[in-house]
Amino acid sequence: MSVLVYTENWDGKFKKLSFELISYANEMAKQLGTEVIALSIGNVEDVELKSLGAYGAAKVVSVNDDKLASLENQPYAGVIAEVAAKEAAKVVLLANNNAGKAIAPRLSVKMKAGVIAGATEVPSSYDPFTVKKKVFTGKALANVVVKSDVKIVTLAQNSFGLVEDAKDAAVEAFDASVEDVKTAVKETNKVTGKVLLNDAEVVIAGGRGLKGPENFGPVEELAELLGGATACSRPVSDEDWRPHSEHVGQTGKIIAPNLYFAFGISGAIQHLGGVSSSKVIVAVNTDKDAPIFEAADYGIIGDAQKILPELIDAIKAAKAE
Amino acid sequence: MKILICLSNVPDTTTKIKLAGDNSAVEKAGVQWIINPWDELALTRALELKEASGGAITSVTVVTVGGADVEPTMRKGLAIGADDAIRIDAEPKDAYYVAAQIAEVAKDFDIVMTGIESSDYNSSAVGGMLSEFLNVPSVSSVSKMEIEGGDINVTREIDGGSEIVNVATPFVAIVQKGITKEPRIPAMRGIMMARKKPLNVVAAAEVEALTEFVSYELPAAKAACKMVDAENVSELVSLLKNEAKVL
Numbered sequence: 089m090s091v092l093v094y095t096e097n098w099d100g101k102f103k104k105l106s107f108e109l110i111s112y113a114n115e116m117a118k119q120l121g122t123e124v125i126a127l128s129i130g131n132v133e134d135v136e137l138k139s140l141g142a143y144g145a146a147k148v149v150s151v152n153d154d155k156l157a158s159l160e161n162q163p164y165a166g167v168i169a170e171v172a173a174k175e176a177a178k179v180v181l182l183a184n185n186n187a188g189k190a191i192a193p194r195l196s197v198k199m200k201a202g203v204i205a206g207a208t209e210v211p212s213s214y215d216p217f218t219v220k221k222k223v224f225t226g227k228a229l230a231n232v233v234v235k236s237d238v239k240i241v242t243l244a245q246n247s248f249g250l251v252e253d254a255k256d257a258a259v260e261a262f263d264a265s266v267e268d269v270k271t272a273v274k275e276t277n278k279v280t281g282k283v284l285l286n287d288a289e290v291v292i293a294g295g296r297g298l299k300g301p302e303n304f305g306p307v308e309e310l311a312e313l314l315g316g317a318t319a320c321s322r323p324v325s326d327e328d329w330r331p332h333s334e335h336v337g338q339t340g341k342i343i344a345p346n347l348y349f350a351f352g353i354s355g356a357i358q359h360l361g362g363v364s365s366s367k368v369i370v371a372v373n374t375d376k377d378a379p380i381f382e383a384a385d386y387g388i389i390g391d392a393q394k395i396l397p398e399l400i401d402a403i404k405a406a407k408a409e
Numbered sequence: 410m411k412i413l414i415c416l417s418n419v420p421d422t423t424t425k426i427k428l429a430g431d432n433s434a435v436e437k438a439g440v441q442w443i444i445n446p447w448d449e450l451a452l453t454r455a456l457e458l459k460e461a462s463g464g465a466i467t468s469v470t471v472v473t474v475g476g477a478d479v480e481p482t483m484r485k486g487l488a489i490g491a492d493d494a495i496r497i498d499a500e501p502k503d504a505y506y507v508a509a510q511i512a513e514v515a516k517d518f519d520i521v522m523t524g525i526e527s528s529d530y531n532s533s534a535v536g537g538m539l540s541e542f543l544n545v546p547s548v549s550s551v552s553k554m555e556i557e558g559g560d561i562n563v564t565r566e567i568d569g570g571s572e573i574v575n576v577a578t579p580f581v582a583i584v585q586k587g588i589t590k591e592p593r594i595p596a597m598r599g600i601m602m603a604r605k606k607p608l609n610v611v612a613a614a615e616v617e618a619l620t621e622f623v624s625y626e627l628p629a630a631k632a633a634c635k636m637v638d639a640e641n642v643s644e645l646v647s648l649l650k651n652e653a654k655v656l
C-alpha cells in the first residue's frame with residue numbers, strides 16, 4: 089500500500105506546489121500507516137528528485153521518455169496508472185492545476201477510481217474515505233465520499249502549506265510503457281522570468297475603477313516591489329486594458345495567494361469566486377458600500393490612483409527600516 | 410462533421426447558496442438556472458465554426474444529463490442556435506456517472522466540446538473522463554479553436570503561456586475563456602424556432618457513480634474588514650507587516 093503523488097516539474101525543477109503536495113500526502117500516509125511515493129515524469133536530475141524527501145517522500149519513481157516531452161494527458165495518465173498499480177497505491181494525488189485537471193479525470197476512468205477535485209483538507213475519515221472540497225465556486229463546501237478501492241484526489245492550491253519531514257528518498261528509474269501521442273504541438277509561446285499568477289504569493293489586481301490601461305503602471309510597480317504578479321477583473325481584460333491571462337474570477341483564473349490587493353474592483357460575486365481563498369485581502373475603493381469590503385480583511389475608502397503611489401512609498405520606507 | 414456540446418444546467422452565478430434536507434442537499438427552489446458559462450461559450454464557438462465551414466460541419470447538437478427540469482436550459486441552447494438536443498434521462502450523480510452516460514451518445518460525433526468546469530461542483534472532470542471512455546485524445550484549457558479545410562488547430566493554456574496543438578477527429582475539446590468573446594444571446598426568432606427543434610429523450614445506461622456528495626456546509630462568516638484612513642497609508646503597511654504578517 090502507498091500514497092502516490094504525481095509531482096510535476098517545470099524545466100526540470102519542482103515548485104512549492106510539488107512540495108505542498110508531498111506534505112499533504114505525508115500527513116495522509118501517516119494516518120494510513122503507509123508511505124509516500126512520488127512519481128516524476130520527464131528529465132529531472134537526481135538531486136532535484138531527492139529534494140522531495142525533505143517533505144516526506146520515501147521513494148521517487150522517475151519516468152523519462154521522449155514521447156512524454158509534451159504534456160499530453162493520454163500517455164501521462166497511462167504512466168501514472170501503471171506506476172499506481174506497481175506501487176499498490178491506495179490514494180493517487182495530483183495538483184488541481186492545468187496538468188492535474190487534464191490528467192486526473194482520464195486516470196479516474198482508466199483505474200475506475202473516484203476523484204475528488206480541489207480538496208481543501210486531509211480526509212476527515214478514511215472509512216468511508218471522506219474529503220472536503222469547495223463547490224459552487226466557493227459559496228459552499230461539500231463532504232465527498234469516494235466509494236472505489238483506489239481514490240484520486242487533487243489538492244486545491246495553497247490550502248495545505250509546507251510541512252518538512254526529512255527522509256532520504258530513494259530514486260528509482262522506471263521504464264513505463266508509453267502510449268503514442270495522438271496530438272502534435274505546433275507552437276509554444278511562453279513568457280519567462282515573470283512570476284506566474286497561479287504561483288504568486290502576492291497578487292496586485294486592478295479593476296474598472298482604475299479608469300484606463302494607462303493607469304496600471306503603479307499596479308505593475310507594486311507587483312515588482314513585492315515580487316508578486318498582476319491581475320485584473322473581467323471587464324478590464326474584456327476591454328483589452330490587460331491581457332486575458334490576468335483575468336481572475338469565476339470565469340478566469342482561480343487563485344489563492346497569501347496577499348491579494350484589489351484596486352478599484354467592486355467585488356462582484358463572480359470576481360470573489362476566484363479570489364476568496366486568498367489568505368489576506370486588501371481593498372481600495374471609492375465606494376464605502378462596495379461588496380469587496382465584505383470579503384476584504386483590510387480596506388481603504390479612497391481613490392486608487394492616489395493611494396497606489398503612497399502605498400508604494402510606504403512599503404519602500406518600511407523595507408528600508 | 411458533427412459537433413456535440415455538453416451543456417450543464419447550473420444555478421445563475423449570482424445565486425446565494427442555501428442548504429436543504431439537514432445539509433444533505435443544496436436548495437433548488439427559487440434558483441434561476443442557466444447554461445454553465447463555459448458551455449455557452451463552447452456552443453457559441455461551435456456555431457461560429459459551423460457557419461464558416463461552408464457546409465463541412467453539418468450539425469451542432471447539445472446534450473444534457475438530467476430530469477425534465479433541465480429542458481428549459483436545453484431549449485435555450487436550441488434558441489442560441491443548436492440544431493437538436495439530446496436529454497439523457499437521469500439525475501446526475503457524479504462526474505463519472507455523467508461522463509459515462511454522455512459517452513453512449515458521443516460515439517457518433519467528430520468533435521465533442523465541454524466546459525473546463527461546471528460552476529456547481531467545480532470538478533473539471535466530465536470532458537477528460539469522456540475522452541477516456543471514448544479512447545480519443547482530449548485537449549484541455551482550450552482558449553481558441555480554428556478549423557481550416559480538414560486541419561484543426563486548438564490553442565491551449567499552459568503555465569505562463571499557450572500552445573497550439575494540431576489534432577485529428579474524433580477528439581474532445583475542454584474549453585475555457587477566450588474560445589469566443591461573448592456568448593450568443595437567443596434572439597426572438599431563435600426562441601420561436603427552438604420550440605420546433607427536436608429534443609430527444611434517451612434512457613440512461615446502467616452506471617455506478619464512484620463518489621457521493623454526502624453533506625454540505627456554508628463557509629464560515631468572515632470577520633469584519635478593518636478600515637484604514639486614506640490619509641494614513643503607512644498604517645496599512647504596518648498592519649500587513651505586524652498583524653497579518655504577509656509583508
Ligand SMILES: Cc1cc2nc3c(=O)[nH]c(=O)nc-3n(C[C@H](O)[C@H](O)[C@H](O)COP(=O)(O)OP(=O)(O)OC[C@H]3O[C@@H](n4cnc5c(N)ncnc54)[C@H](O)[C@@H]3O)c2cc1C
Nearest residue numbers: 295296297321322337338339352353354358359374375392
Ligand atoms: C457569468 C459571469 C461570469 C463572470 N465572471 C467574472 C470573473 O471571472 N471575474 C470578474 O472579475 N468578473 C466576472 N464577471 C463580471 C462581474 O459580475 C463584474 O461585472 C466585474 O467583476 C466588475 O469588474 P470591476 O469591479 O472591475 O468593475 P465595476 O463593477 O465597474 O467596479 C469598479 C469599482 O471601482 C470603484 N472605483 C471607481 N473609481 C475608483 C477610484 N478612482 N479608486 C478606487 N475605486 C474606484 C467603484 O466604486 C467600483 O466599485 C462575471 C459576470 C458574469 C455574468
